[in-house]
Amino acid sequence: MDKLAQTQKGGDNAVQNQIGTQIVVGIDEKRVREICDEKIEYAIKDLSAGAIEVAKERINAFTDSVLTKIKENSANLSSFADPSFQRDIVRAQMSAAESDREADVDTLAELLMARMNGKLKRATKTGIRKAMEIVPELEANELMVLTIMLFYTKYTPNNKSGISVEHYLNALDDYFKKIIQADLPIGNRWLQHLTILDAVIVEQLGSFIPMEDYYEKEAAGLVCAGLRVGSQEHTNSVEILNQCGMGADCLVPNDLLPGFVRLPLVRSDDFSFLPITIPNIPKIYTMRPNEKHIEGLKKVISLYGKDSQLLKQVKDEFAKRISQYGTLKKLKEWLANSEGYFELTSVGEALGYVNARRCLPGLPAIALE
Numbered sequence: 001m002d003k004l005a006q007t008q009k010g011g012d013n014a015v016q017n018q019i020g021t022q023i024v025v026g027i028d029e030k031r032v033r034e035i036c037d038e039k040i041e042y043a044i045k046d047l048s049a050g051a052i053e054v055a056k057e058r059i060n061a062f063t064d065s066v067l068t069k070i071k072e073n074s075a076n077l078s079s080f081a082d083p084s085f086q087r088d089i090v091r092a093q094m095s096a097a098e099s100d101r102e103a104d105v106d107t108l109a110e111l112l113m114a115r116m117n118g119k120l121k122r123a124t125k126t127g128i129r130k131a132m133e134i135v136p137e138l139e140a141n142e143l144m145v146l147t148i149m150l151f152y153t154k155y156t157p158n159n160k161s162g163i164s165v166e167h168y169l170n171a172l173d174d175y176f177k178k179i180i181q182a183d184l185p186i187g188n189r190w191l192q193h194l195t196i197l198d199a200v201i202v203e204q205l206g207s208f209i210p211m212e213d214y215y216e217k218e219a220a221g222l223v224c225a226g227l228r229v230g231s232q233e234h235t236n237s238v239e240i241l242n243q244c245g246m247g248a249d250c251l252v253p254n255d256l257l258p259g260f261v262r263l264p265l266v267r268s269d270d271f272s273f274l275p276i277t278i279p280n281i282p283k284i285y286t287m288r289p290n291e292k293h294i295e296g297l298k299k300v301i302s303l304y305g306k307d308s309q310l311l312k313q314v315k316d317e318f319a320k321r322i323s324q325y326g327t328l329k330k331l332k333e334w335l336a337n338s339e340g341y342f343e344l345t346s347v348g349e350a351l352g353y354v355n356a357r358r359c360l361p362g363l364p365a366i367a368l369e
Protein backbone atom coordinates (compact mmCIF):
# COMPACT_ATOMS: atom_id res chain seq x y z
CA MET A 1 0.00 0.00 0.00
CA ASP A 2 1.31 3.44 -0.90
CA LYS A 3 2.29 5.69 2.01
CA LEU A 4 0.16 8.77 2.48
CA ALA A 5 2.04 12.04 1.99
CA GLN A 6 1.96 14.31 5.04
CA THR A 7 1.08 17.93 4.42
CA GLN A 8 0.54 20.84 6.77
CA LYS A 9 -0.29 24.46 6.29
CA GLY A 10 0.11 27.30 8.69
CA GLY A 11 -0.35 31.01 8.85
CA ASP A 12 2.33 33.63 9.06
CA ASN A 13 4.80 33.12 11.95
CA ALA A 14 3.16 29.80 12.82
CA VAL A 15 4.97 26.89 14.46
CA GLN A 16 3.97 23.64 12.75
CA ASN A 17 4.47 20.24 14.37
CA GLN A 18 4.70 16.74 12.97
CA ILE A 19 5.34 13.58 14.99
CA GLY A 20 9.02 13.51 15.96
CA THR A 21 9.94 16.86 14.47
CA GLN A 22 9.17 20.57 14.67
CA ILE A 23 9.05 22.86 11.67
CA VAL A 24 9.44 26.55 12.37
CA VAL A 25 8.31 28.90 9.64
CA GLY A 26 8.07 32.64 9.38
CA ILE A 27 11.02 33.63 11.63
CA ASP A 28 12.80 36.37 9.72
CA GLU A 29 14.55 39.57 10.80
CA LYS A 30 11.25 41.46 10.82
CA ARG A 31 9.75 38.87 13.15
CA VAL A 32 12.86 38.94 15.35
CA ARG A 33 12.36 42.66 15.95
CA GLU A 34 8.68 42.07 16.67
CA ILE A 35 9.54 39.38 19.22
CA CYS A 36 12.10 41.65 20.88
CA ASP A 37 9.57 44.50 20.98
CA GLU A 38 6.93 42.20 22.47
CA LYS A 39 9.28 41.31 25.33
CA ILE A 40 10.10 44.89 26.33
CA GLU A 41 7.08 45.19 28.63
CA TYR A 42 8.39 42.24 30.67
CA ALA A 43 11.86 43.77 30.89
CA ILE A 44 10.61 47.15 32.20
CA LYS A 45 7.58 46.09 34.22
CA ASP A 46 9.12 47.12 37.57
CA LEU A 47 10.30 50.56 36.41
CA SER A 48 8.65 53.88 37.16
CA ALA A 49 7.43 56.24 34.45
CA GLY A 50 10.56 58.38 34.58
CA ALA A 51 12.86 55.43 33.89
CA ILE A 52 10.83 53.70 31.21
CA GLU A 53 11.81 55.95 28.29
CA VAL A 54 15.52 55.64 29.07
CA ALA A 55 15.16 51.87 29.40
CA LYS A 56 13.32 51.58 26.08
CA GLU A 57 16.00 53.61 24.31
CA ARG A 58 18.74 51.31 25.64
CA ILE A 59 16.77 48.16 24.81
CA ASN A 60 16.15 49.37 21.26
CA ALA A 61 19.90 49.93 20.86
CA PHE A 62 20.40 46.35 22.04
CA THR A 63 17.87 45.06 19.49
CA ASP A 64 19.60 47.01 16.71
CA SER A 65 22.92 45.43 17.70
CA VAL A 66 21.41 41.93 17.69
CA LEU A 67 19.93 42.43 14.21
CA THR A 68 23.25 43.75 12.89
CA LYS A 69 25.05 40.66 14.18
CA ILE A 70 22.38 38.38 12.76
CA LYS A 71 22.98 39.90 9.29
CA GLU A 72 26.75 39.71 9.64
CA ASN A 73 26.68 36.06 10.69
CA SER A 74 23.73 34.81 8.60
CA ALA A 75 22.42 33.32 11.85
CA ASN A 76 19.79 30.60 12.12
CA LEU A 77 16.75 32.34 13.63
CA SER A 78 14.81 29.27 14.76
CA SER A 79 15.91 29.90 18.37
CA PHE A 80 13.55 32.89 18.52
CA ALA A 81 10.59 30.49 18.55
CA ASP A 82 11.95 28.68 21.62
CA PRO A 83 10.31 29.65 24.97
CA SER A 84 13.57 29.27 26.88
CA PHE A 85 15.39 31.52 24.43
CA GLN A 86 12.66 34.16 24.57
CA ARG A 87 13.11 34.36 28.33
CA ASP A 88 16.81 34.88 27.76
CA ILE A 89 15.92 37.79 25.47
CA VAL A 90 14.13 39.37 28.45
CA ARG A 91 17.16 38.76 30.67
CA ALA A 92 19.42 40.50 28.17
CA GLN A 93 16.94 43.37 27.76
CA MET A 94 16.76 43.89 31.54
CA SER A 95 20.56 44.20 31.69
CA ALA A 96 20.60 46.51 28.66
CA ALA A 97 18.05 48.73 30.43
CA GLU A 98 20.28 48.90 33.52
CA SER A 99 23.54 49.74 31.79
CA ASP A 100 24.66 53.21 30.76
CA ARG A 101 27.69 51.95 28.79
CA GLU A 102 27.41 51.52 25.03
CA ALA A 103 29.94 48.65 25.10
CA ASP A 104 27.58 46.65 27.33
CA VAL A 105 24.91 46.68 24.63
CA ASP A 106 27.32 45.02 22.22
CA THR A 107 28.44 42.51 24.86
CA LEU A 108 24.84 41.54 25.59
CA ALA A 109 24.10 41.17 21.87
CA GLU A 110 27.13 38.87 21.50
CA LEU A 111 25.93 36.80 24.48
CA LEU A 112 22.52 36.38 22.86
CA MET A 113 24.22 35.32 19.62
CA ALA A 114 26.25 32.72 21.55
CA ARG A 115 23.04 31.52 23.20
CA MET A 116 21.51 30.90 19.74
CA ASN A 117 23.66 27.79 19.35
CA GLY A 118 21.12 24.99 19.61
CA LYS A 119 23.74 22.41 20.67
CA LEU A 120 24.77 24.07 23.92
CA LYS A 121 24.94 21.98 27.08
CA ARG A 122 22.61 22.96 29.91
CA ALA A 123 25.53 24.13 32.06
CA THR A 124 26.72 26.38 29.22
CA LYS A 125 23.26 27.91 28.83
CA THR A 126 23.25 28.61 32.56
CA GLY A 127 26.63 30.30 32.29
CA ILE A 128 25.44 32.54 29.45
CA ARG A 129 22.27 33.47 31.35
CA LYS A 130 24.24 34.42 34.45
CA ALA A 131 26.68 36.35 32.25
CA MET A 132 23.76 38.37 30.84
CA GLU A 133 22.65 39.28 34.34
CA ILE A 134 26.03 40.58 35.57
CA VAL A 135 27.15 42.61 32.55
CA PRO A 136 25.99 45.93 34.10
CA GLU A 137 27.83 45.09 37.34
CA LEU A 138 31.23 44.49 35.78
CA GLU A 139 33.94 47.12 35.75
CA ALA A 140 35.52 47.59 32.33
CA ASN A 141 38.91 46.31 33.49
CA GLU A 142 37.29 43.25 35.09
CA LEU A 143 35.72 42.29 31.77
CA MET A 144 39.11 42.94 30.20
CA VAL A 145 40.77 40.49 32.61
CA LEU A 146 38.20 37.79 31.78
CA THR A 147 38.92 38.39 28.10
CA ILE A 148 42.69 38.22 28.61
CA MET A 149 42.46 34.92 30.46
CA LEU A 150 40.04 33.40 27.95
CA PHE A 151 42.27 34.38 25.05
CA TYR A 152 45.42 33.36 26.93
CA THR A 153 44.13 29.84 27.58
CA LYS A 154 42.01 29.17 24.49
CA TYR A 155 43.74 30.88 21.56
CA THR A 156 47.24 30.85 20.19
CA PRO A 157 48.54 31.94 16.79
CA ASN A 158 48.83 28.89 14.53
CA ASN A 159 51.19 27.98 11.70
CA LYS A 160 49.60 30.61 9.48
CA SER A 161 50.98 33.33 11.78
CA GLY A 162 54.32 33.07 9.99
CA ILE A 163 57.59 31.21 9.99
CA SER A 164 59.56 33.21 12.56
CA VAL A 165 59.50 34.01 16.26
CA GLU A 166 59.11 37.66 15.29
CA HIS A 167 55.95 36.91 13.29
CA TYR A 168 54.54 34.88 16.18
CA LEU A 169 55.25 37.41 18.94
CA ASN A 170 54.10 40.30 16.74
CA ALA A 171 50.77 38.51 16.25
CA LEU A 172 50.39 37.85 19.99
CA ASP A 173 51.32 41.42 20.90
CA ASP A 174 48.82 42.83 18.39
CA TYR A 175 46.04 40.60 19.75
CA PHE A 176 46.62 41.60 23.37
CA LYS A 177 47.03 45.26 22.41
CA LYS A 178 43.46 45.22 21.09
CA ILE A 179 42.18 43.49 24.24
CA ILE A 180 44.09 45.49 26.85
CA GLN A 181 42.40 48.87 26.43
CA ALA A 182 42.67 50.05 30.07
CA ASP A 183 45.03 49.72 33.03
CA LEU A 184 45.35 46.19 34.36
CA PRO A 185 43.81 46.00 37.85
CA ILE A 186 46.05 45.82 40.92
CA GLY A 187 45.41 44.54 44.43
CA ASN A 188 42.71 41.90 44.91
CA ARG A 189 39.43 43.79 45.27
CA TRP A 190 38.66 43.19 41.61
CA LEU A 191 39.26 39.46 42.10
CA GLN A 192 36.93 39.42 45.10
CA HIS A 193 34.27 41.14 42.99
CA LEU A 194 34.61 38.64 40.14
CA THR A 195 34.34 35.83 42.70
CA ILE A 196 31.11 37.30 44.11
CA LEU A 197 29.75 37.48 40.57
CA ASP A 198 30.65 33.78 40.01
CA ALA A 199 32.87 34.69 37.06
CA VAL A 200 36.04 33.13 38.52
CA ILE A 201 37.14 30.49 41.02
CA VAL A 202 40.15 31.41 43.14
CA GLU A 203 42.65 28.63 43.84
CA GLN A 204 44.60 29.49 46.99
CA LEU A 205 47.50 27.13 46.31
CA GLY A 206 47.87 27.74 42.58
CA SER A 207 49.96 30.18 40.59
CA PHE A 208 50.10 31.25 36.96
CA ILE A 209 52.61 29.58 34.69
CA PRO A 210 55.20 32.18 33.60
CA MET A 211 54.30 33.48 30.15
CA GLU A 212 57.54 32.28 28.55
CA ASP A 213 56.93 28.73 29.88
CA TYR A 214 53.31 28.73 28.71
CA TYR A 215 54.04 29.89 25.17
CA GLU A 216 57.13 27.72 24.96
CA LYS A 217 54.77 24.73 25.10
CA GLU A 218 52.16 26.33 22.82
CA ALA A 219 54.83 27.22 20.25
CA ALA A 220 57.05 24.16 20.59
CA GLY A 221 57.70 24.22 16.85
CA LEU A 222 59.42 27.60 17.27
CA VAL A 223 61.02 27.18 20.68
CA CYS A 224 63.27 24.25 19.88
CA ALA A 225 66.90 23.49 19.11
CA GLY A 226 66.25 22.09 15.66
CA LEU A 227 69.10 20.72 13.56
CA ARG A 228 72.72 21.86 13.65
CA VAL A 229 73.67 22.87 10.09
CA GLY A 230 76.06 20.29 8.61
CA SER A 231 75.37 17.65 11.25
CA GLN A 232 74.42 14.06 10.44
CA GLU A 233 70.88 14.82 11.69
CA HIS A 234 70.68 17.73 9.24
CA THR A 235 71.87 15.55 6.36
CA ASN A 236 69.40 12.81 7.26
CA SER A 237 66.55 15.33 7.50
CA VAL A 238 67.28 16.72 4.02
CA GLU A 239 67.20 13.18 2.66
CA ILE A 240 63.87 12.49 4.42
CA LEU A 241 62.32 15.68 3.05
CA ASN A 242 63.53 14.90 -0.47
CA GLN A 243 62.14 11.37 -0.28
CA CYS A 244 58.68 12.54 0.73
CA GLY A 245 58.60 15.17 -2.03
CA MET A 246 59.02 18.31 0.09
CA GLY A 247 62.68 19.26 -0.36
CA ALA A 248 65.30 20.92 1.83
CA ASP A 249 63.75 24.37 1.28
CA CYS A 250 61.25 23.45 3.99
CA LEU A 251 63.97 24.01 6.58
CA VAL A 252 64.38 27.60 7.81
CA PRO A 253 66.99 29.25 10.06
CA ASN A 254 66.30 28.86 13.77
CA ASP A 255 66.10 32.51 14.85
CA LEU A 256 66.58 31.55 18.51
CA LEU A 257 69.76 29.53 17.91
CA PRO A 258 72.31 30.65 15.28
CA GLY A 259 73.77 27.85 13.17
CA PHE A 260 70.65 25.69 13.48
CA VAL A 261 67.62 25.13 11.21
CA ARG A 262 64.08 23.87 11.86
CA LEU A 263 60.78 23.27 10.14
CA PRO A 264 58.53 26.37 9.74
CA LEU A 265 56.00 25.20 12.32
CA VAL A 266 54.53 27.05 15.29
CA ARG A 267 52.94 23.97 16.84
CA SER A 268 55.06 20.85 16.48
CA ASP A 269 51.94 18.65 16.66
CA ASP A 270 49.88 20.52 14.05
CA PHE A 271 50.45 19.45 10.46
CA SER A 272 47.22 20.79 8.98
CA PHE A 273 49.20 23.25 6.88
CA LEU A 274 52.81 24.28 6.40
CA PRO A 275 54.07 27.80 5.62
CA ILE A 276 56.37 27.92 2.61
CA THR A 277 58.36 30.70 0.97
CA ILE A 278 59.41 31.20 -2.62
CA PRO A 279 62.78 32.86 -3.38
CA ASN A 280 62.52 36.61 -4.12
CA ILE A 281 58.79 36.63 -3.27
CA PRO A 282 58.02 38.15 0.16
CA LYS A 283 54.55 36.60 0.48
CA ILE A 284 54.19 33.48 2.65
CA TYR A 285 52.09 30.68 1.17
CA THR A 286 50.70 27.62 2.89
CA MET A 287 50.42 24.05 1.70
CA ARG A 288 48.39 21.20 3.12
CA PRO A 289 50.75 18.25 3.73
CA ASN A 290 49.52 14.80 2.72
CA GLU A 291 50.06 11.65 4.81
CA LYS A 292 53.47 10.98 3.25
CA HIS A 293 54.57 14.57 3.96
CA ILE A 294 53.36 14.37 7.57
CA GLU A 295 55.24 11.13 8.15
CA GLY A 296 58.43 12.82 6.90
CA LEU A 297 57.86 15.94 9.04
CA LYS A 298 57.48 13.81 12.17
CA LYS A 299 60.74 11.97 11.39
CA VAL A 300 62.58 15.27 11.01
CA ILE A 301 61.24 16.56 14.34
CA SER A 302 62.43 13.37 16.04
CA LEU A 303 65.97 14.29 14.96
CA TYR A 304 65.93 17.73 16.64
CA GLY A 305 68.65 18.45 19.18
CA LYS A 306 67.88 17.44 22.75
CA ASP A 307 70.94 18.75 24.56
CA SER A 308 69.81 20.42 27.80
CA GLN A 309 72.25 23.34 27.47
CA LEU A 310 71.06 24.11 23.94
CA LEU A 311 67.41 23.93 25.03
CA LYS A 312 68.09 26.28 27.96
CA GLN A 313 69.77 28.73 25.57
CA VAL A 314 66.71 28.64 23.32
CA LYS A 315 64.28 29.16 26.21
CA ASP A 316 66.28 32.05 27.64
CA GLU A 317 66.39 33.78 24.27
CA PHE A 318 62.65 33.27 23.81
CA ALA A 319 61.94 34.86 27.22
CA LYS A 320 64.19 37.77 26.28
CA ARG A 321 62.31 38.28 22.99
CA ILE A 322 58.93 38.35 24.76
CA SER A 323 60.10 41.24 26.95
CA GLN A 324 60.92 43.27 23.83
CA TYR A 325 57.19 43.65 23.08
CA GLY A 326 55.51 46.29 25.22
CA THR A 327 52.08 44.72 25.69
CA LEU A 328 53.45 41.21 26.21
CA LYS A 329 55.95 42.51 28.75
CA LYS A 330 53.18 44.33 30.64
CA LEU A 331 51.01 41.20 30.71
CA LYS A 332 53.95 38.98 31.67
CA GLU A 333 54.77 41.19 34.67
CA TRP A 334 51.10 41.45 35.70
CA LEU A 335 50.69 37.66 35.72
CA ALA A 336 53.94 37.23 37.66
CA ASN A 337 52.82 39.74 40.32
CA SER A 338 49.19 38.61 40.54
CA GLU A 339 48.01 38.24 44.15
CA GLY A 340 45.90 35.19 43.42
CA TYR A 341 45.55 32.37 40.93
CA PHE A 342 42.11 31.93 39.44
CA GLU A 343 40.28 30.04 36.73
CA LEU A 344 37.26 31.16 34.72
CA THR A 345 33.85 29.66 35.42
CA SER A 346 31.37 29.07 32.60
CA VAL A 347 30.10 32.59 33.34
CA GLY A 348 33.58 34.09 33.01
CA GLU A 349 34.29 32.10 29.85
CA ALA A 350 31.09 33.32 28.20
CA LEU A 351 31.92 36.94 29.01
CA GLY A 352 35.56 36.62 27.98
CA TYR A 353 34.59 34.91 24.74
CA VAL A 354 32.05 37.45 23.56
CA ASN A 355 34.28 40.37 24.50
CA ALA A 356 37.22 38.79 22.67
CA ARG A 357 35.01 38.49 19.59
CA ARG A 358 34.07 42.16 20.01
CA CYS A 359 37.69 43.31 20.39
CA LEU A 360 38.98 41.04 17.62
CA PRO A 361 36.43 40.82 14.79
CA GLY A 362 36.88 37.64 12.81
CA LEU A 363 38.28 35.69 15.76
CA PRO A 364 37.52 31.98 15.24
CA ALA A 365 34.67 30.60 17.31
CA ILE A 366 35.38 28.20 20.15
CA ALA A 367 33.15 25.60 21.72
CA LEU A 368 31.91 26.99 25.03
CA GLU A 369 31.79 24.05 27.48
